[in-house]
């Protein structure tokens with residue numbers, strides 16, 4: 282298996298899941314800063330021009346964080362990263378979708394790449410400000426949903442990998458983490474798998 286990733290991008294969540302599972306995998310860097318995602322050879326493999334993308338042993342490519350997370354957790358059930366109970370499964374999907382589709386793609390992406398959201402340079406600051414509002418509101422809601430639990434939905438699961446990358450981004454962008462998420466981030470970073478991931482991505 283090979284994970285196409287960029288250091289510190291959302292692909293770090295899938296990297297964490299792979300490290301937790303402990304199955305052999307390769308990493309291949311896609312240099313997002315240089316626009317490698319929009320050029321061959323990457324576009325031949327993944328015309329969506331995004332990471333994460335997982336090249337599986339049968340030669341097929343799987344994209345979209347929730348799909349990759351779901352497949353990995355269920356393909357390697359020994360790691361117990363997919364909750365056993367229906368309610369926790371639904372909550373894991375709920376948290377992943379909100380974290381990725383809203384907090385990441387509507388909030389953080391506006392802060393990180395404002396020009397994707399406006400053709401006008403003059404609007405950039407407004408777009409960033411709106412992105413920050415969405416990001417902060419999202420973090421607050423995720424923190425409330427986490428409550429006093431150690432992990433996103435109770436047992437440690439793939440949903441924690443989404444919280445992990447959002448928490449990392451908040452920290453890098455000096456956005457204060459609500460208390461529950463700050464504690465969760467410390468808890469995840471204390472895991473050996475997370476330490477290996479941060480070291481391999483040059484972020485330790």
Ligand SMILES: N[C@@H](CCC(=O)N[C@@H](CS)C(=O)NCC(=O)O)C(=O)O
Nearest residue numbers: 290291330331332333345346347381
């Ligand atoms: N919906 C995708 C989102 C993936 C995504 O937005 N990845 C970002 C990195 S965090 C990316 O590849 N950006 C490259 C670009 O937009 O040019 C998923 O769930 O995997």
